[in-house]
Amino acid sequence: MKVWELALKVYLKKDIPMEEGQIEVTKIIDNCLTKDEKLLNFHSNNQFKNYTFSSFYPIKKNKIYLAGEIYTVTIRTVDESLVKHFQKFLDNENSEILKALTLEIKTISRKYIERIYSITPVVAKFDNGYWRTNESIEIFEERLKGNLIKKYNDFTKQKINEEFDLFTFMRFDNQKPIATKYKEIKIIGDKITLNIAENKLAQELAYFAIGTGLLEMNGRGFGFVNYKWL
Structure with a gap:
């Protein structure tokens, strides 16, 4: 397994608020993804996407990305076929x-990893809404570990032994829930650090x-670390 990192340079045509990046x-x-029929189905299906991405960099202090400037978007994936597709089509995209x-x-x-930490908020979707309202931190930790194991098992086509410690310490880096605009709603998430x-x-x-x-929602830009x- 390899992790690929793709640095996409983009030119902004209009000012946009940071929350819409x-x-x-x-x-x-x-x-x-619509350029390939197989990937179009992949995009449409409810399945693990195996890629993740950041918003625009550098971040602006006034929280507005400015027209006429060039920004970098970082995309990461473990799927080599996606890398080849992005390499062929992505730098020609225009909106x-x-x-x-x-x-x-x-x-x-x-290399040995000491910690990973959120750049975009992590999102845990519970039927009863934002997890802090009705769930314990232990349930959140179980969802965090269990979701990652499911994605790994699905990608590698194996079933690993789940009896292991994933992290030794978890810290929430936001003092209050983070709301990010998505379609016509706002998604509530958190930024975390895992040792x-x-x-x-x-x-x-x-x-x-x-x-x-x-x-969850990594293909929408959430959970990038x-x-x-x-």
Whole structure:
């Protein structure tokens, strides 16, 4: 398994508020996926997407991305077929808001990971709404670990032993829930830091999470994480 990182340079045609950045990146990625019938079905189906992405960088202090400027969007994936597709089509994408310019691709080295931490909010979708309202932190931790294991098992076509420690410490980095605009609603999430355990499975899944994101809606730009090596 490899994690690929794609740095996409984009030119912004109009000013947009920071909270709409993920929406605009989602649009051009979705449009890129429609270029292939197999990937169109993949995009439409309810399945793990195995890619994750950031919003525009650099972040603006006034929380407005400015027209006429060039930003970088980071996309990561563990799916080599997606890399090849993005390499072929993504830097030609164009929308009302932005124009893709260039795409640079590299792989992320495998080293011992000390921690991973949210760049975009992680989202846990419960039937009764935002998890803090009705669920315990233990339930949230179980969902976090269980979701990552399910994605890993689905991608690798195996079933790993779930009796292991994924992290030794978890910290919430937001003082209040983070609302992100999505379609006509706002999605509520959190930013977290996980100190990764040093056992083999924890390290394997942390590396996998760098390429797929944590928890849910990764194909909409949620759960994108960065990392610090030991």
